[in-house]
Amino acid sequence: MRKADIGDGGEAAPARSGTVQSVERAIDLLEAMTDAGGTVGLSQLAATSGLPLPTIYRLMRTLVGRGYVRQESSREYALGPRLVRLGDTAGRLVGVWAMPRLTELVDAIGETANLALMEGAQVVYVAQAPGRHSMRMFTEVGRRVSPHCTAVGKALLAQMPAERTREILRHTDLVAHTDNTITDLGAFERELDRVREAGYAVDEGEQELGVRCVAVALDGSLPAAVSISGPTTRMTDELLRSAVPKLQATADVLVDELARQQTNGASAPA
Structure with missing residues (x-):
């Protein structure tokens, strides 16, 4: 059994056996964006996901880079065209x-x-x-x-x-x-x-x-x-x-x- 991953806040975040935590978190964020109508801010994602802001920011930048999320002029994030x-x-x-x-x-x-x-x-x-x-x-x-x-x-x-x-x-x-x-x-x-x-x-x-x-x-x-x-x-x-x-x-x-x-x-x- 692998060790629990360590979150940005310094606390151990238990990982389910056989899964990749960063992938789970990215999917959770995409689903949270969908539930919010497709466009959200980082603070709203932090409130709904419970993840630290630095973690959310890194995941969102990765998704933006792949085209699955885009950033609006308002600094909010929206679901991207590749989806x-x-x-x-x-x-x-x-x-x-x-x-x-x-x-x-x-x-x-x-x-x-x-x-x-x-x-x-x-x-x-x-x-x-x-x-x-x-x-x-x-x-x-x-x-x-x-x-x-x-x-x-x-x-x-x-x-x-x-x-x-x-x-x-x-x-x-x-x-x-x-x-x-x-x-x-x-x-x-x-x-x-x-x-x-x-x-x-x-x-x-x-x-x-x-x-x-x-x-x-x-x-x-x-x-x-x-x-x-x-x-x-x-x-x-x-x-x-x-x-x-x-x-x-x-x-x-x-x-x-x-x-x-x-x-x-x-x-x-x-």
Whole structure:
């Protein structure tokens, strides 16, 4: 067993067996920046991470040098452009992994099934299994949208800690895409309360008129949600009631599969 690493403050910082502390710390800082909306100051990072300022400064300078973080004129730090490439590639791989489960949803329900991830303050669709009926949909793999006007966005926001949800909403313009879009912050917060109580979210033509969508968030480490969408004429209340348990079952299977992958990966030799 290796000795504990010594922090900048002179205190021993225990290191988990088989891990590299500096890498863990850099990832923690990137996640803290994401939770804060993508732009933060050193003092805020120190408060949230508990790391000494000299350590944070050295890590941030390293990340800046590699393009994963950039420094603003205000001296704050923001997530950098190189993360986009990593996120896009990771999103595609997640989509490939989830496709068999989305296809099962289409087989069971008939309408288009989607998987979406929360990236920063936006939702990105990473996988889609087309429904059995021909229909043009606004959702397509790779598209990024604001979370307030989609069922997947509502489901994800309702699942998150309140502080993280408030931070995302501070960086979200509640733009009206249709007459049904919720643009009042108080009304939207009440909508999220309803989603939490029900366990699922519904988009009532809030992104595109004539399209209805129902979504369930994954209850795990991956900020993702699964949904089905289709025309209002077919997405009846009866279909939604029958679809929700299937969506919840799919979300549970995806969480279990991801947990097994992480466990297998963690136990693999270096």
